[in-house]
Amino acid sequence: MSKENFKNNAKAVVSALSKYLDQCEEPSSPVIHQRPIFDILNKLNVEELIKTGDLDGPKLEKFTTDYLDETTKLHNPHYMAHQVSVPHTTGALGSFIDGLTNNAMAIYEMGPAATAIEYFMINWMLGKIGWKQAPIPGKPDDTTTNSHGSGVMTHGGSLANLTALVAARSAKFPNIWRDGNPGNIVVLVPEQSHYSLKRTVGIIGLGENNCISMPADEDGRVMAEKIPELIEKLKNDGKQIMAIVGNACGTAAGLYDPLDKIGEICNEQNIWFHVDAAHGAGAIICDEYRYLVKGIERADSVIWDAHKMFRTPILSAAVLVKNHHHIDHAFSQKASYLVHEKEQPGVDQMMRAVECTKSGLGLKMFMSIAAIGEDGLSDFISGRTKLAAQAANYLNTLNDFECPVMPETNILCFRIGNNDQRQLEIRKKLLKAGNFYISTTMYKNARWLRCAIMNPDTSFDDLKELFDEVREINTKLDI
Numbered sequence: 001m002s003k004e005n006f007k008n009n010a011k012a013v014v015s016a017l018s019k020y021l022d023q024c025e026e027p028s029s030p031v032i033h034q035r036p037i038f039d040i041l042n043k044l045n046v047e048e049l050i051k052t053g054d055l056d057g058p059k060l061e062k063f064t065t066d067y068l069d070e071t072t073k074l075h076n077p078h079y080m081a082h083q084v085s086v087p088h089t090t091g092a093l094g095s096f097i098d099g100l101t102n103n104a105m106a107i108y109e110m111g112p113a114a115t116a117i118e119y120f121m122i123n124w125m126l127g128k129i130g131w132k133q134a135p136i137p138g139k140p141d142d143t144t145t146n147s148h149g150s151g152v153m154t155h156g157g158s159l160a161n162l163t164a165l166v167a168a169r170s171a172k173f174p175n176i177w178r179d180g181n182p183g184n185i186v187v188l189v190p191e192q193s194h195y196s197l198k199r200t201v202g203i204i205g206l207g208e209n210n211c212i213s214m215p216a217d218e219d220g221r222v223m224a225e226k227i228p229e230l231i232e233k234l235k236n237d238g239k240q241i242m243a244i245v246g247n248a249c250g251t252a253a254g255l256y257d258p259l260d261k262i263g264e265i266c267n268e269q270n271i272w273f274h275v276d277a278a279h280g281a282g283a284i285i286c287d288e289y290r291y292l293v294k295g296i297e298r299a300d301s302v303i304w305d306a307h308k309m310f311r312t313p314i315l316s317a318a319v320l321v322k323n324h325h326h327i328d329h330a331f332s333q334k335a336s337y338l339v340h341e342k343e344q345p346g347v348d349q350m351m352r353a354v355e356c357t358k359s360g361l362g363l364k365m366f367m368s369i370a371a372i373g374e375d376g377l378s379d380f381i382s383g384r385t386k387l388a389a390q391a392a393n394y395l396n397t398l399n400d401f402e403c404p405v406m407p408e409t410n411i412l413c414f415r416i417g418n419n420d421q422r423q424l425e426i427r428k429k430l431l432k433a434g435n436f437y438i439s440t441t442m443y444k445n446a447r448w449l450r451c452a453i454m455n456p457d458t459s460f461d462d463l464k465e466l467f468d469e470v471r472e473i474n475t476k477l478d479i
């Protein structure tokens, strides 16, 4: 394909995407409509296009427009379903640059620019947590000592949790990598932890039953004061504790665990402290909400998803460690054809990650944040958090709605009536109508409707409109 073709095609795709963004703002345009796979494939004419190989010019423009037509519209302010960012357009261009350059930057020589930016973003996150940043290769007069933080970006938070707990295992039980697991190692997690933690415990061979939930208060937050008793009991039962995990924040209702108290216990007892800040890392950079993550610096590892509250396109997550040795020695395998003694002006990230080939995850994170700046990002996060609280306060004034807890982040749970099945039926009808897209969750042994307010343009009026529509559907279900 000629470069002229590329320019014209890119122009056509960008023009279709711009129309798409305009369409997302139209009040009558559905946020979600799900048609059967067969219908979508037919409309996209995929059978013919894959044979002929001429996806170019007007055909490409038509294909793009048809494809966009069938997407779920995250840029529509009525998108409030899942913890997936509404990406900044500049961040999306980062994905485009990364796609075209395809610098698989797990080794420095395959992506110096991508590695440099990932390195910068890791240091930025380390600094925000309050940990010592890593020395920058090539920086004149760098006085960083041997003790500093480090990290690696991963394709998602689940993989980041896995990487962090492998680092914990290698630090606490270095022989397991070679000898296998003795069978009595446990990991303590919050009752409200993300399923990826239990899955990690299964994957790394500790056995799912050795993923133990800690006592929680009525809202599901870890009761730190009960941890010492649990530790004592587990030790008496012959268990060895590999790590304790704190939420910042939990997935269902978005509540933060008392990190400071959990961290204090872990530090005193020399237990690895891991903080899952996949969703709630926003509080780390937001002065107003920083108190929610007080004590996070006590952690040994933290995970942080940029593709949730940092306006970054999927996937872009990080696992960060206070002591760089822990990520450097997490995986002891060697791929000798890639990693050998070599003089190079940068660093290889591959020894720190599960992945071998890695995309430019730092680039899209950087471009998304640099487009709005740190203050803009902080305003976005605090604005979304305040909107969730405002909506909960409003719902609490109504007789027919109920919230299980005051939101601490942009996640709002609510329901109408007290029938679990009814909430599911309401959501089904809501999604079928297509005007709103929300999720549901189990929390406090009940089913709730759930909004994750990710879109910068979602307003209080949008939420009131949602509650009215929920009420209307509920009334009709009664008839």
Ligand SMILES: Cc1ncc(COP(=O)(O)O)c(C=O)c1O
Pocket: 083, 155, 156, 157, 158, 159, 161, 194, 196, 249, 250, 251, 276, 277, 278, 279, 305, 317
């Ligand atoms: C607290 C928490 N941890 C981890 C994850 C997993 O992250 P990812 O979806 O990026 O794999 C999620 C996802 O929602 C989450 O809420």
